[in-house]
Amino acid sequence: MQMTEGGVTAAKGFVAAGIYAGIKKDKKDMAMIYSKVPCVAAGTFTTNIVKAAPVKWDQDVVYHSEKAQAVVANSGVANACTGEEGMRYCRETARTAAELLNISEKEVLVASTGVIGRQLPIDIIKEGVVSMVPLLSESKEAGILAAESIMTTDTIRKEAAVTFELGGRTVTVGGMSKGSGMIHPNMCTMLSFVTTDAAISKEMLQKAQSASVKDTYNMISVDGDTSTNDTALILANGLAGNDEITEEGEDFDTFLKALNMVNTALAKKMAGDGEGATALFEVKVIGAESKEQAVTLSKSVITSNLTKAAIFGHDANWGRILCAMGYSGAEFDPEKVDLYFESAAGKLKIIENGVSTGYSEELATKILSEKEVTAIADIKMGDACATAWGCDLTFDYVKINADYRS
Amino acid sequence: MQMTEGGVTAAKGFVAAGIYAGIKKDKKDMAMIYSKVPCVAAGTFTTNIVKAAPVKWDQDVVYHSEKAQAVVANSGVANACTGEEGMRYCRETARTAAELLNISEKEVLVASTGVIGRQLPIDIIKEGVVSMVPLLSESKEAGILAAESIMTTDTIRKEAAVTFELGGRTVTVGGMSKGSGMIHPNMCTMLSFVTTDAAISKEMLQKAQSASVKDTYNMISVDGDTSTNDTALILANGLAGNDEITEEGEDFDTFLKALNMVNTALAKKMAGDGEGATALFEVKVIGAESKEQAVTLSKSVITSNLTKAAIFGHDANWGRILCAMGYSGAEFDPEKVDLYFESAAGKLKIIENGVSTGYSEELATKILSEKEVTAIADIKMGDACATAWGCDLTFDYVKINADYRS
Numbered sequence: 001m002q003m004t005e006g007g008v009t010a011a012k013g014f015v016a017a018g019i020y021a022g023i024k025k026d027k028k029d030m031a032m033i034y035s036k037v038p039c040v041a042a043g044t045f046t047t048n049i050v051k052a053a054p055v056k057w058d059q060d061v062v063y064h065s066e067k068a069q070a071v072v073a074n075s076g077v078a079n080a081c082t083g084e085e086g087m088r089y090c091r092e093t094a095r096t097a098a099e100l101l102n103i104s105e106k107e108v109l110v111a112s113t114g115v116i117g118r119q120l121p122i123d124i125i126k127e128g129v130v131s132m133v134p135l136l137s138e139s140k141e142a143g144i145l146a147a148e149s150i151m152t153t154d155t156i157r158k159e160a161a162v163t164f165e166l167g168g169r170t171v172t173v174g175g176m177s178k179g180s181g182m183i184h185p186n187m188c189t190m191l192s193f194v195t196t197d198a199a200i201s202k203e204m205l206q207k208a209q210s211a212s213v214k215d216t217y218n219m220i221s222v223d224g225d226t227s228t229n230d231t232a233l234i235l236a237n238g239l240a241g242n243d244e245i246t247e248e249g250e251d252f253d254t255f256l257k258a259l260n261m262v263n264t265a266l267a268k269k270m271a272g273d274g275e276g277a278t279a280l281f282e283v284k285v286i287g288a289e290s291k292e293q294a295v296t297l298s299k300s301v302i303t304s305n306l307t308k309a310a311i312f313g314h315d316a317n318w319g320r321i322l323c324a325m326g327y328s329g330a331e332f333d334p335e336k337v338d339l340y341f342e343s344a345a346g347k348l349k350i351i352e353n354g355v356s357t358g359y360s361e362e363l364a365t366k367i368l369s370e371k372e373v374t375a376i377a378d379i380k381m382g383d384a385c386a387t388a389w390g391c392d393l394t395f396d397y398v399k400i401n402a403d404y405r406s
Numbered sequence: 407m408q409m410t411e412g413g414v415t416a417a418k419g420f421v422a423a424g425i426y427a428g429i430k431k432d433k434k435d436m437a438m439i440y441s442k443v444p445c446v447a448a449g450t451f452t453t454n455i456v457k458a459a460p461v462k463w464d465q466d467v468v469y470h471s472e473k474a475q476a477v478v479a480n481s482g483v484a485n486a487c488t489g490e491e492g493m494r495y496c497r498e499t500a501r502t503a504a505e506l507l508n509i510s511e512k513e514v515l516v517a518s519t520g521v522i523g524r525q526l527p528i529d530i531i532k533e534g535v536v537s538m539v540p541l542l543s544e545s546k547e548a549g550i551l552a553a554e555s556i557m558t559t560d561t562i563r564k565e566a567a568v569t570f571e572l573g574g575r576t577v578t579v580g581g582m583s584k585g586s587g588m589i590h591p592n593m594c595t596m597l598s599f600v601t602t603d604a605a606i607s608k609e610m611l612q613k614a615q616s617a618s619v620k621d622t623y624n625m626i627s628v629d630g631d632t633s634t635n636d637t638a639l640i641l642a643n644g645l646a647g648n649d650e651i652t653e654e655g656e657d658f659d660t661f662l663k664a665l666n667m668v669n670t671a672l673a674k675k676m677a678g679d680g681e682g683a684t685a686l687f688e689v690k691v692i693g694a695e696s697k698e699q700a701v702t703l704s705k706s707v708i709t710s711n712l713t714k715a716a717i718f719g720h721d722a723n724w725g726r727i728l729c730a731m732g733y734s735g736a737e738f739d740p741e742k743v744d745l746y747f748e749s750a751a752g753k754l755k756i757i758e759n760g761v762s763t764g765y766s767e768e769l770a771t772k773i774l775s776e777k778e779v780t781a782i783a784d785i786k787m788g789d790a791c792a793t794a795w796g797c798d799l800t801f802d803y804v805k806i807n808a809d810y811r812s
Contacts, residue, residue, distance in 0.1 A: 048734030050740040081725055083741065083761045116725020117762050226733035228725070305711070306807055313808030319522020319634070322487055326456030327632035334456040335489065355489045356523050395801045401712055402719025 007159030009399030010174030013051030021128030023076035042070035046230035052080035160265035198236035276396030294386035302390030316364035343370035413565030416580030424551030427534030430480035452636035457613035458486035566671035605644035682802030700792035706734030708796030722770035
């Protein structure tokens with residue numbers, strides 16, 4: 001099993017396109033993914049009770065359609081808080097694509113990201129769909145264009161792919177995603193699209209997707225705000241020719257492992273490219289009594305504004321980390337905690353049994369000045385652990401979000 | 407009942423002092439409050455399971471001593487995560503004050519705020535106590551010096567006082583507090599000290615304090631971080647000569663109302679002076695089914711980084727407010743929500759039944775450009791309501807917290 005180049009067009013039979021349709025001022029704003037043969041689809045969606053229209057549309061497709069074959073995504077406008085009109089525009093978008101692709105409108109998934117509360121410019125969207133269909137291509141470049149078209153405040157496009165063997169057949173899982181603000185656990189990804197040529201039943205695909213999202217996208221946070229549009233979709237078209245995965249077992253585990261690799265890579269890219277971020281901040285809680293406890297503690301630390309600002313300042317202000325663990329709601333003994341900082345510049349024990357080790361501030365600052373920084377808290381209660389990913393809180397986060405709409 | 411000038415020395419029999427003892431580089435860093443006669447004391451404390459040594463000390467005094475008579479506070483060092491040594495320093499501080507004042511060490515409350523993880527410079531602290539005792543004065547100026555001495559990143563000192571009649575006697579409640587970061591619901595105030603000359607039993611004082619803190623300090627948030635040191639103390643010495651309040655009833659209600667006025671004023675000053683803040687952001691949720699629901703919704707909005715950054719940018723990005731309500735965990739129908747922005751510049755309906763009213767962006771920006779800005783969400787489910795206070799998220803918040811320790 002190895003990471004490979006590419007994204008949504010890496011797996012056999014998937015084509016994509018990305019264009020500037022005219023929703024945003026000057027950046028690419030529409031993407032399309034299409035499988036040459038019907039797929040099974042699975043998805044996880046925002047837990048926010050304010051759900052954007054495309055989330056409701058996709059839930060209906062994923063839960064009630066046997067098959068799906070295309071995704072139409074746009075950036076610039078989120079189609080959230082748009083009432084009945086917003087739902088109608090989802091249908092019109094899907095219908096336009098369905099007619100051109102000769103499939104049912106209920107086999108087209110849609111996704112939007114951008115400003116909340118504005119209606120989609122539906123004529124532009126429909127023209128965009130018409131323009132994209134002839135551009136659909138299985139090339140890497142087409143995948144790149146699609147990944148670029150769903151970016152909002154993202155500074156880098158996010159793609160990842162893995163190939164592996166399943167019963168003698170080469171299987172590929174590839175995907176793309178976009179961050180980068182309003183990102184917080186509880187189906188935190190703004191948008192993630194993964195494609196695979198694995199043969200797998202719809203039920204097992206959903207099982208793999210739900211398990212993987214929990215350990216990947218739901219473990220990152222940029223700003224504690226859970227979006228109205230969070231959507232993580234996966235399409236599997238079976239063209240790899242492996243024996244269909246219809247139950248748990250070795251093949252399922254292998255597939256899940258590959259999916260986790262892709263989703264972890266995409267999640268870390270989202271966290272590290274959080275709005276205004278200068279560093280990826282990883283928090284590992286080890287020695288926990290239960291996975292749940294480790295998850296609660298690690299998430300509390302990556303969402304602490306004070307900790308995030310200290311990371312931006314390369315300041316080993318470990319008290320804020322212990323403080324964030326303390327208000328997480330999880331029980332532990334602060335006087336037993338060991339804490340380490342680690343990065344490419346080294347590893348340093350900062351506190352032992354809740355009290356400072358008298359570490360070198362100079363070395364600590366050096367460790368915290370890297371682009372990827374890890375804090376490891378050992379709470380000495382058991383064998384469970386969890387890893388969460390976030391980013392630092394910077395001047396640019398404030399700048400980006402003070403005037404996002406203008 | 408009316409607001410009056412002054413703070414902890416406003417009520418009869420209370421004296422105070424504030425000095426530069428040498429804990430910080432160049433700002434006043436120690437304060438003392440003393441009542442000429444013994445008081446009953448009540449307090450509420452951080453819910454963080456990482457509790458600073460002075461919190462543990464004060465809990466012991468409040469829960470187990472019949473009387474209390476003095477408070478010694480310092481800024482600069484929080485005495486949190488300091489183990490046994492930290493507890494010993496609380497005792498030494500209290501003992502030094504007790505010997506000079508001829509009271510028991512268990513009648514002295516202590517409080518600290520500042521950097522977590524460093525030991526108190528105990529010799530400086532003890533010398534500071536010795537210096538403060540002869541300076542104790544009932545003057546307004548002494549109250550001001552005390553209020554200034556507990557400031558850390560605060561930019562203004564925080565005092566408030568109220569006088570009212572109780573059975574023909576004039577009663578005063580006055581207090582001081584400090585913010586301004588690491589402020590979040592769950593006993594959110596960093597430090598608050600209120601004094602009153604009301605005669606009231608210890609039990610009823612605690613009842614009033616707990617009720618008041620819930621509606622005031624616990625309804626503000628600066629950054630979502632619940633401190634290790636949060637402490638809100640109240641001392642009542644009975645010198646007003648009113649009939650002692652020993653049960654619920656009219657007198658208790660009057661006292662509670664006065665206490666709420668003082669605590670609300672202090673809480674709003676803390677929120678408006680949140681680290682780097684340029685505006686006080688008030689969120690009212692009305693038409694709720696229950697108080698609890700209104701509290702959950704209003705707090706979720708004031709803690710949303712994205713909303714706070716939009717307020718800083720004077721951007722009527724209402725979708726973020728609806729989004730923050732949506733992930734709060736409280737149930738409501740987003741398609742029934744009306745939302746208003748209000749300030750000294752006017753009041754504007756922004757959304758009606760979950761959809762934009764097509765309001766004037768220009769007027770909205772004007773309203774959001776004031777120093778105090780209110781968002782009112784009507785969820786049309788019942789008669790309950792709640793108000794929460796926060797502040798905007800600014801460049802300066804990041805700056806202050808990126809290098810707080812240096």
